[in-house]
Amino acid sequence: MSDWTETYRPTSLSEVRGNDKAVSKLAEWADTWDDHREAVIVHGSPGIGKTSAAHALAADRGWETVELNASDKRTGDVIERFAGRAARNATLGGSAAGGGAAGGDTASRQLVIVDEADNIHGNYDRGGASAITDLVKESGQPIVLIANDYYEMSRGLRNACQEIEFRDVSARSIVPVLRDICRREDVAFESDALERIAERNAGDLRGAVNDLQAIAEGRDRIELADVVTGDRDRSLGIFPFLDAVLKEEGARDALESAYAVDETPDDLTKWIEGNLLKVYDADEATRAYDFLANADVWLGRVRATQDYSYWRYVTDNAAAGTAAARDGTAGGWTRWGRPQFWPASDATADAVVQRIAAAEGCSMATARREILPFLAAMTHHCSPRELTVGMAAAYDLDASEVAFVTGSGESTNKVAGIVEDAQDRREQLLEEHAAGAFAGGPDRDAADDGDAEADGNDEDAAELGNVAKSDGDSDSAGSADSELAAGDSSDDASTDDASTDDDGDDDQLGLGDFA
Numbered sequence: 001m002s003d004w005t006e007t008y009r010p011t012s013l014s015e016v017r018g019n020d021k022a023v024s025k026l027a028e029w030a031d032t033w034d035d036h037r038e039a040v041i042v043h044g045s046p047g048i049g050k051t052s053a054a055h056a057l058a059a060d061r062g063w064e065t066v067e068l069n070a071s072d073k074r075t076g077d078v079i080e081r082f083a084g085r086a087a088r089n090a091t092l093g094g095s096a097a098g099g100g101a102a103g104g105d106t107a108s109r110q111l112v113i114v115d116e117a118d119n120i121h122g123n124y125d126r127g128g129a130s131a132i133t134d135l136v137k138e139s140g141q142p143i144v145l146i147a148n149d150y151y152e153m154s155r156g157l158r159n160a161c162q163e164i165e166f167r168d169v170s171a172r173s174i175v176p177v178l179r180d181i182c183r184r185e186d187v188a189f190e191s192d193a194l195e196r197i198a199e200r201n202a203g204d205l206r207g208a209v210n211d212l213q214a215i216a217e218g219r220d221r222i223e224l225a226d227v228v229t230g231d232r233d234r235s236l237g238i239f240p241f242l243d244a245v246l247k248e249e250g251a252r253d254a255l256e257s258a259y260a261v262d263e264t265p266d267d268l269t270k271w272i273e274g275n276l277l278k279v280y281d282a283d284e285a286t287r288a289y290d291f292l293a294n295a296d297v298w299l300g301r302v303r304a305t306q307d308y309s310y311w312r313y314v315t316d317n318a319a320a321g322t323a324a325a326r327d328g329t330a331g332g333w334t335r336w337g338r339p340q341f342w343p344a345s346d347a348t349a350d351a352v353v354q355r356i357a358a359a360e361g362c363s364m365a366t367a368r369r370e371i372l373p374f375l376a377a378m379t380h381h382c383s384p385r386e387l388t389v390g391m392a393a394a395y396d397l398d399a400s401e402v403a404f405v406t407g408s409g410e411s412t413n414k415v416a417g418i419v420e421d422a423q424d425r426r427e428q429l430l431e432e433h434a435a436g437a438f439a440g441g442p443d444r445d446a447a448d449d450g451d452a453e454a455d456g457n458d459e460d461a462a463e464l465g466n467v468a469k470s471d472g473d474s475d476s477a478g479s480a481d482s483e484l485a486a487g488d489s490s491d492d493a494s495t496d497d498a499s500t501d502d503d504g505d506d507d508q509l510g511l512g513d514f515a
């Protein structure tokens, strides 16, 4: 049987269900392209017809299409070749014509469709999102950028484009599509059954069509009972599973859902752990982490004994426990992400782990397994910001590394601002630190006041930031060091602050310095 989502893909804009306003905006964008020459970002949840609408638009206008995937590194080059400067006077087929760019012969235009455009950052390796923004601005052909998450795209790119939001397709609009397919496939149906399929796919038309096809296989009539049984029988995808455990189901149902997913308990545990904080509040997460810790203990036992019967306790804790830790249910659509620490060979992960291990004096394995997950949980999506800045400063993380730990988009302003502040923080601390060690700069006064904040020896340097020492000790240590510092600094302390900047003693700093 061919894939029904392909067989019944809309071939004209008039066949795209729901989103009438968005569809007419898209048509208007295309028809006025010669006047504005801007790209458009079409965004919304998966499976609601964004890509189909772009193709249908081209078909209606008689335009060729070029479909590119933003997560493919070559996409930037391809856009540059076909839609960038070079395309000003030539069409994709190579004909230097009055087509596309020159206006007039719009029939020979090509519509460039860039899928997963919210993944553009980090994957386009020649200048990142800003380079692609330039290409989009200068494009000689209309470009449709398709994205799930509009705000994952850089502000520059967003500003350079028009925006059209596609909303989830209501169950009411999904049912007629399913009905139509049943008629064309000669499958009889009970209306309740189609309604049930539409409802359980909550706005995702592609999901509904896929479900319909799975249930219709081997049947010439679909009844409600088939759909309900199908609910239990079908192997559950990981995203519906996460919906079930983290948002919708109680412990028992969540456990059954876990059995229906085609993933091993250790992978399931990672998926749950990696996505928990997207929906759980602090209290729920605290309870859930207890269960996940138990799951981890049982995973350890499986590894140690190779007795896979223990897996059931992993699933009990990870699925049923985590579901039980939730206070209520949640709705809406959540962008579930792959667990962050799977690619053990990932270069960014390795760089971060190395930096943590060096700073904390622990092994890479400890940094990877025991520290990194905590940092990720504490700074999820860069919140709280102060702590994230502290972490970035402590381990000298760049934007890709902050993005990796926090799960935020690398090219977002949020991450860029944090990296900048972290850099300032490092410089400031080094300056303060150096000033204390040599008592040269403005901090000299503080040292003289007996604050003892500027103790320059290594031991205390490691504690810098927690240096609110008790008075007893600090007085003598402080004055002794102040004298030493004064002596040391006699050569250069009278010069301006800059002389104290570059001591190169940043290896003395630890996380405590920044948090």
Ligand SMILES: Nc1ncnc2c1ncn2[C@@H]1O[C@H](COP(=O)(O)OP(=O)(O)OP(=O)(O)O)[C@@H](O)[C@H]1O
Residues within 6 Å of the ligand: 004, 005, 006, 008, 009, 010, 015, 016, 017, 018, 044, 045, 046, 047, 048, 049, 050, 051, 052, 053, 146, 147, 148, 169, 177, 205, 206, 207, 209
């Ligand atoms: N609004 C719609 N009208 C008619 N069919 C639709 C609609 N939305 C989705 N479909 C069906 O689902 C399939 C997938 O839709 P499409 O690829 O356009 O979704 P999408 O929103 O681009 O998803 P993604 O963000 O995952 O790329 C289509 O081939 C079609 O069969």
